[in-house]
Amino acid sequence: MKILLVEDNEMNRDMLSRRLVRKGYEVVMAVDGGEGVLMSVSAAPELILMDMSLPVIDGWEATRRIKGAPETRHIPIIGLTAHAMAGDREKALEAGCDEYDTKPIELERLIGKIEALRPRAPGG
Amino acid sequence: MDLKTAERVGQVHREMGELCLALKRPVDELSVQLGRLSAKAIENRASDAAADLDRMCAASTRLQVLTAALIGSPEPASQEALAWLAAHEHLRHDLRTPLNAVKGYGELLMEDWQDGDATSMIAELRQVVATADQLLLMIDDHR
Numbered sequence: 001m002k003i004l005l006v007e008d009n010e011m012n013r014d015m016l017s018r019r020l021v022r023k024g025y026e027v028v029m030a031v032d033g034g035e036g037v038l039m040s041v042s043a044a045p046e047l048i049l050m051d052m053s054l055p056v057i058d059g060w061e062a063t064r065r066i067k068g069a070p071e072t073r074h075i076p077i078i079g080l081t082a083h084a085m086a087g088d089r090e091k092a093l094e095a096g097c098d099e100y101d102t103k104p105i106e107l108e109r110l111i112g113k114i115e116a117l118r119p120r121a122p123g124g
Numbered sequence: 125m126d127l128k129t130a131e132r133v134g135q136v137h138r139e140m141g142e143l144c145l146a147l148k149r150p151v152d153e154l155s156v157q158l159g160r161l162s163a164k165a166i167e168n169r170a171s172d173a174a175a176d177l178d179r180m181c182a183a184s185t186r187l188q189v190l191t192a193a194l195i196g197s198p199e200p201a202s203q204e205a206l207a208w209l210a211a212h213e214h215l216r217h218d219l220r221t222p223l224n225a226v227k228g229y230g231e232l233l234m235e236d237w238q239d240g241d242a243t244s245m246i247a248e249l250r251q252v253v254a255t256a257d258q259l260l261l262m263i264d265d266h267r
Binding site for chain 2: 011012015016019053103104105
């Protein structure tokens with residue numbers, strides 16, 4: 001399963017991508033919202049992990065653009081933030097995220113959400 | 125600067141100063157624990173872990189710098205107050221980011237070491253992750 005990880009923090013990007021690769025996922029990465037939007041088309045990911053606090057275009061706007069484009073709107077998006085604040089979940093879902101999770105990442109919890117959104121094979 | 129903004133600056137300055145003061149001891153402890161862990165890694169010739177330990181130490185140093193800057197600092201002068209407020213309103217987020225890195229790399233190394241003969245390093249690592257967890261809780265709870 002190919003995952004696009006959109007995350008501006010170098011350490012968080014490195015750490016999370018390595019942990020996901022160990023679990024058998026293919027991970028491609030974007031460092032800001034603009035690159036995330038472009039790669040949602042060019043890399044054809046099956047799922048997107050979107051940090052919401054991003055430079056250039058933030059995660060909320062990047063999500064709106066991806067979900068607004070006919071060629072990418074089917075891609076499930078899990079929004080990630082370092083805020084455990086009331087309202088963040090609703091804000092992410094309103095922007096078009098299919099799921100939401102908070103940092104620090106609990107890997108097993110995140111994988112549960114990824115697998116729940118794994119695209120079904122046609123006829124499967 | 126209007127009265128409402130001045131009150132907001134004062135409130136954020138007070139709250140963040142108190143939070144950083146409360147965090148100082150465990151932040152320093154985290155740095156000591158990471159020093160012990162790095163020494164153990166050298167002792168055990170765990171050179172594969174050197175880059176990740178360096179990242180954890182860098183994150184811990186970042187945390188020390190952030191907290192030290194707020195402890196006992198004077199309230200910003202009125203001409204600097206708005207810029208100060210913009211930089212510090214999201215301090216909780218800025219404090220969590222290096223802690224998330226320490227915790228995440230710690231868990232990554234735990235996975236690396238759990239199948240080997242690295243009992244003493246894993247014990248140190250558990251302490252590091254536990255301290256990072258404690259600090260994350262303190263940041264969330266301190267309101």
